[in-house]
Amino acid sequence: MAIRKIVKGGDATLQKKSRAVEKFDERLWQLLDDLAQTMHEANGCGLAAVQVGVLRRAFVIDTGDGVLELVNPEVIGREGIQREQEGCLSFPGEYGVTIRPAIVKLKAQNRNGKWCFYKADGLKARAFCHECDHLDGVVFKDRWIKEM
Numbered sequence: 001m002a003i004r005k006i007v008k009g010g011d012a013t014l015q016k017k018s019r020a021v022e023k024f025d026e027r028l029w030q031l032l033d034d035l036a037q038t039m040h041e042a043n044g045c046g047l048a049a050v051q052v053g054v055l056r057r058a059f060v061i062d063t064g065d066g067v068l069e070l071v072n073p074e075v076i077g078r079e080g081i082q083r084e085q086e087g088c089l090s091f092p093g094e095y096g097v098t099i100r101p102a103i104v105k106l107k108a109q110n111r112n113g114k115w116c117f118y119k120a121d122g123l124k125a126r127a128f129c130h131e132c133d134h135l136d137g138v139v140f141k142d143r144w145i146k147e148m
C-alpha cells in the first residue's frame, strides 16, 4: 500500500470522465488499497481514482463502518432529498451545501468483478453521490447551492 498524491482543485484532470474498469487484476487491487490508505491518511470519507490521477471508474468510501470499494458503479435509485454541508479532499478547507438524494441505491462491482447492491442514506448516500460525480468529471462545487 502507498499514499498517493491527491489531485487538487484547478487541475483539469478533475473535469475528465473516467473509463470503465475492465481488468480485475493486481493493478486494480493496488489502486483500491492505495485509495483507502490515502483517504484515511487525509481523514476523508471518500476518494475516487480520478483524485489520484487515474481515470478509471472506481472509488472507496468509509463513513465510519469500514471501507467499501465500488468499481463501475451505477446509481439505480434515488428517493427524497437532503441538504447538507459537503467537502472534498481535492478542495481542502472549502465547504458548501449541496442537495443530494436522501436515499440512494447503487450497483457496483467489487474488486473481483462481482456485482453488489447498496442502499444508503445520510452521509453514506452523500458520499456515494459525491464520488459517482467525480467519475463523470463533476465536482461538488458544481452542485453548491450555498458556499460556507
Ligand code: ZN
Binding pocket: 087, 088, 089, 090, 130, 134, 140
Ligand atoms: Zn470529492
